[in-house]
Amino acid sequence: QPFEARNHTRLGTILRINDEGSAAEAAYREALRLDPRNTDAIAGLADVMESDGRSDEAMELLRPTIESDRSPLHPMLSWTRVLSGLGQHEQLVRDARRWMDRSGTSSMQAAPLLFRVGNALDALGRHDEAFEAWTTANTPFRGRWNDTLHAERTDSIIACFAEEGPTGPPSAGVTPIFIVGMFRSGTTLLEQVLAAHPNVHAVGESPALPAIIRSLPGSYPNNTIELESSRLRDLGREYLQQVSAGAGTSSHVTDKLPMNYMNIGFIDRILPDARILHCRRDPLDVCLSCYSNQMTSNLAFTSNLESMGRTYSEYRRLMNHWSAAGYEMLEVVYEELVSDPEPQARRIVEWVGLDWHPACMDYHRSARIAQTPSMDQVRQPMHTRSIHRSRAYWDHLAPLRAALGDLTPERGS
Secondary structure (H helix, E strand, O other), X not given: OHHHHHHHHHHHHHHHHOOOHHHHHHHHHHHHHHOOOOHHHHHHHHHHHHHOOOHHHHHHHHHHHHHOOOOOHHHHHHHHHHHHHOOXXXXXXXXXXXXXXXHOOOOOOOHHHHHHHHHHHHHOOOHHHHHHHHHHHHHHHOOOOOHHHHHHHHHHHHHHOOOOOOOOOOOOOOEEEEEEEOOOOOHHHHHHHHHOOOOEEEOOOOOHHHHHHHHOOOOOOHHHOOOOHXXXXXXXXXXXXXXXXXXXXXXXXXXXXXXXXXXXXHHHHHOOOOEEEXXXXXXXXXXXXXXXXXXXXXXXXHHOHHHHHHHHHHHHHHHHHHHHOOOOOEEEEHHHXXXXXXXXXXXXXXXXXXXXXXXXXXXXXOOOOOOOOOOOHHHOOOOOOOOOHHHHHOOOOHHHHHHHHHHOOOOOO
C-alpha cells in the first residue's frame, strides 16, 4: 500500500505542476486513502487547496503533521506558504524557527524554509533579520557559478549574431511569443496577463528551445552559423510542435523562459515571425528579488551578490547588443506595467498581434497556477509595493552595487 501511495503522490505532483489541480487533488486523496501517513501527499494536497483559495482546509489538513515532533520539511513548507498567503508573518517566523530548532536540519536542507522566513521578516519590516536569513539560505550554494565563463559565452553570442542573419520561412499556424529578461523581472506577471486572453496558450518556462540547441552538434552559438534555410525551418517546426501541444484553437503561445534572452539571435533565425517581449526592472530590485528567493541549481549566481551584479551587467550588455543589431522586440518596464496596468497591457496585446480582451486585466482570477517563485504575487491584482523594495537594504547591498557599477540606480530613484 505505501508503494502504491507513493506512485499516486508522484502523479499528483506532476499534475499539479501542469496546472491540473482537480486531477492532482484526486491523486493525492487516493494516495492518502492507501497511506494516511504519507506526508508528501498531505503537503501536496494542502498546496492544491491553498492555490484554490481553501486555506482553512489546507491548515486543518496540515495541523496534525505540523504539531507532531517529527514533521518533515515538505509539510512545513506547505504550512508556511498558507501562513504567508494569509499574511500571518509573525506566526510563520515563530513556527519555522521552532521547526528548525527541533529538527536540527542543516542550512542547505532548510534553505527553502529560510527564504520563506526571510520574506516574512521583510514583510514585517525587520530588514536586518530578513537579510541575515537570506544570506544563511544562500551561503551553501555559493561558488557554483563561473563569472568568467559566462562573460566569454556572452562574447561568443555577440560575435556570432553581430547582425540579423538568414532565417527560415515564416511559420504557419500558431504565433510564438517569447517573454525574456532577468529572472524576477516580471516575466510571470506578463505571461499571466497574456494567458488570460482567450487566444493565448501559455506553456510557462518551456525547455523546448534549450533542448533543440543542445541537440545540435558542436558548441553553441558557433554551431548555428552554417545552418541552411531548410534546417532552420525544420528546427522552427520542431519547436512549435512541442509548445503548441494542448494549444487547441489558440492563435498564440507564450514561452516565458527568462534565459532565452541569450537566444534571441537564434530565435530570429528559426522563428522569424516570433514576437519577443523583454521585461526590464530596476536593477537593485530585480537582483534582491533573486537573492531572496530560492532559484534552481543552474542559477547559482543568484546566491552571491557580486556574481549577481556581474551576471546582471552581462545580461544588459547582451540586450543592448540585440537592440543595436536591429533585432525587433518590445520592452516592457515592470514599474510602468504595475503603475499603469491597462494602457500597458493594451500596448502589449496589440504588439503581439491580438485584439484587446478585458479578461487580460482579470489575470489573477485565472485557474492557471504559475509554478515559479512569483506564483503568490500573480494571484493578486497588480500593485506597486515591490517598487524600490531594495532601498531598505541599501547598505547590505554594497557588494551588489559595486558589481553593478554605472548600472546602479540612485538611492532615491
